[in-house]
Amino acid sequence: MPLPGTKSRDAALIAEFRMISGASEKIASSFIKKYKSTEAALDAWYNDPASANGGTSTPNKGQEKKLGEIWEKYKDSSDPKLVKIDGTLAICEELGVDPGSDSVLFCLAADLDSKVTGEWEKEPFVKGLASYPGNIDSLTSLKNYLPALRKKLNTDPTYFKKVYMHTFTLAKGQDFGARTLQLDTALDLWTLFIPPALTSSPSALQRTSDQTPPQFAEEEFDLWIEFMRKKGKAVSKDTWSLLIDFIRSIDKDFKEYDDEGSWPSTIDDFVDFVRTRRSSK
Template identity: 85%
Template sequence: MKSREAGVISEFRMITATSEKDASRFVKKYKTLEAALDGFYNDPSSASLSNGSGSNKGQEKKLGEIWEKYKDSSDPKLVKIDGTLAICEEIGVDPSSDPVLFCLAADLGSKVTGEWEKEPFVKGIASYPGNIDSLSSLKNYLPVLRKKLNTDPTYFKKVYMHTFTLAKGQDFGARTLQLDTALDLWTLFIPPALSSSPSALACSSDNRPPEFTEEEFDLWIEFMKKKGKAVSKDTWSLLVDFIRTIDKDFKEYDDEGAWPSTIDDYVDFVRTRRTSK
């Protein structure tokens, strides 16, 4: 039991970049990895746990003033969609096509797409290096986040998993993601990471570039469109592990392993496609 809990704590830390103490607290409270991650991402205080806080009072005051400027007039406890769009314009982010917005969502504790509570917003930005205290300085930092997303395996998984929670919308009890949404998000996240060097999707055993390439990714998209079903959290999460471990020809795939049936079926789909050529 202890060793199983230690394994869950280790995986929780890998995804969230928290300390062992904080990871242990969430895992002991929620018991399973999935429940602990849901608890973490829905806890407003979590935004400051991943990086620690090197902020100062003057910086937090200025960031608080930014939040106050963009908060929603009808719901003053939140910055909502209109405020988010205005912030995006200020920092040069296209919310329809720039995954850096999901980096901010994960780092700043956003629980609903386009919504930000004051404390995690302030503490999340303050946790970034460089004493960021304005939208212009935040804009200058975004290229670092974009690069980190595509090259840092731990950070990629953190943002990727938080995105699943956001993309479900306000139906917090939902266990699946609509297929069209998942397809759009995979296309946003996976190809840039595959083509980066180093890659956030590098082989987990030795950090070699992934043998899963855009060719296999295109086949994944084709397969999922034919399957036509909503995407479970297991499939969403373990696709990343699959990409990081699979060989180019799928020869080393363990058909008896604990992969979701969707990934089993995808492997069969690709093998059939290739042997029929």
């Protein structure tokens, strides 16, 4: 016999799970029953698409056909091997996504293997969307899933790093040999990615040592942006990547920073900048 209040608690958890994931009540109920908490259930939902789709590891042919038809509708007339910028903007309008300010597009780019901003090849487009939980087979069902994808970006450390690193490659544009990212582009992307993750609970930028919330907060982020503007140089891939590791490891007062560690010189200089700024107050 269930304990008093158990049913109402489970109903609340199921409702919360459905609101975040966009899953059906049946799937939400099965995940909450198995994992007992919304957080654990969402972790499983995000990390095991096969179980989220009811245990099938491959999409059905009908789903692939419908997704293929979406791609065909928006493909470029002058380059029929790709959906390009015009098609992407049309898709964004259908999804209610602002392409200039919504990080979820970078999630799609990483998951659908977009190699150039706003361009999508058919096979990875279809396979990528089919791999998402919830049997997505239309732009409407994809739109319903986007809130869960945004939450995953801000709360899942592994997924955040995957999307963040793919974005560096994407943001370099078609200069595939470039080793750096233009500073203004990097500043815009850091502002897009990092503050929402810092304030999410759990945070994709949680401390690696003990999985507690990051001690690097809005104040430190603002100092980083100020420092990089003053530095005025393009951003290397090492600096781009290791900034995330730095955020996940540093304490509020920067006392735990290893000055002899193998950090990029830009991060060494940033630590000196912050320590000097704070000691002068």
